[in-house]
Amino acid sequence: MDVTALPPIARGPSLADRLREWLPAAVVFVGALVAWELVVRVFSIQQFILPRPLAIFDAWRAHFAEITSAAAYTLTEVIGGLLIGVIGGLLAGAVTARFAGFRESVMPFAVAVNSIPIIAFAPVFNNLFGLDKQLSKMMVAAALCFFPVMINTVRGLLSAPAATIELMRSYAATDLEIFVKVRVPAAVPYVFTALRVSATLATIGAVIGEYFGAPKVSLGQYIVTYTSYLNFERSWAAIIYACAMGIGLYVLVVLAERLVAPWAADRSAPRG
């Protein structure tokens, strides 16, 4: 019996293991902040070149309500854009995967578009959907997310090996059953890969979109305004919000993936 060769069911690392895993990164992070603070102080670097972390922190505390409401405004655009782009990408991907004609005609186009800097269209989108409207930034974010999601949806839905489809055919399964029980689960890890990219892209899209025109109560305009006033601490405080947004959404996607598709995340043992 090859039963003896069986690895135990992975229970996941313990809390102590997790802490130990994160410790080096935390040390580097804190160390970098300290070094930054010291370098600026020791070399007397001007605040308009590089403000000190503590000065940024002070600016953030002093203008907390203002910066936070700007961040909330921008976050709405990011999430709206993500929803539009991801839902659109999933639908377009499903249709493209289903019909061979679309696969051949649309996919090369989608792959080509995916490699151009869509962000360049940000001012055009502002013009199209309203300079002071959240919709225009949502559309920039959505356009950035759409193509990676669509492409990975197509690839994922077509990733099921031929033998799995034949297996289902041998059970006289319908196309719908094959789609639901084989193609969709096989696509899930692909889609999550696209979602991780999208979380970052949507944040970039919204903030850049705001650079080209938005109400004052938005992170993009906040950054632009206080940069022009040479008040870099306040710009930096807003930039850090934008960074936190991108990282936070990314982490949410990773956590969701572990929940929805644990087989893709913690497949520790190689296939026999």
Added chain:
Amino acid sequence: MTEAVPSRPESAASRTPSATGLVVELGGVSKVFGSGPTATSRVQALSQVDLTIRKGEFVSLIGPSGCGKSTLLRVVGDLTPVTEGTVLVNGKPAERARRDRDYGMVFQAPVLFDWRTVQRNVELPLEITGMPGPKRAARAREMLDLVELGEFTGHQPWQLSGGMQQRVAIARALALGPAILLMDEPFGALDEMTRERMNLELLRIWERTGTTVVFVTHSIPEAVFLSTRVVVMSARPGRITDIIDIDLPRRRDVETRELDRYFELVTSVREALRRGERTSPVGAARIRAEGLSG
């Protein structure tokens, strides 16, 4: 067309034999891949194959790569349409047999779904038949007990060794109680030790279920050890060149591999393969089993 079907006690576990007791009837089956006017754009994968398989038989298809043995298996399983000829399974057209879920398929790769536990993998075909949950779970556990994986129902497929994964695939194939089990080099990716153990395991399962088995392999010892008949095929075009009855004692175990008769049969299969290679492809008198098998 073919003959000398070894007698085998009928098992109660199998279902719906056709009136004649024939599970597979192939008549003049040809398969051409590709289409086009020129011969180069077409590949004759099978040429005029006749074969009948009785209920409860264990038939191996053996031959060099490109001889169409996998194609023949897929033709029987209605996964590849034939260009010419008739394919009857349980006395009905292969497509009807597939719709009736008469087949259990096992491929060279286990083809397990990572997003399902071992038990839920075995339940998959039962889900498609619409069997209610509790009954499904009980049936899946029964099948996993049969392949001696009863303790691993809650594991993920990738936590099992290659041999164990293939046993899960066999349990899944048997879940619907198929009239015929089609196996396409199921142990080809396993190491020799595991493979021999799996051979014994498969014979035990075959005895207990009474299922008819069609087994594609490129291993001569494996074909002889497992089968009641070995169908020898040859390439370009793919055709049957010989059928050899394996008249070893019904109960086979590790000692079977040491019998003189076992070695004789291994030799005669090997010679039949060599003869098949020598015969000229087109219009070669297809050697029927009559004159050749013991």
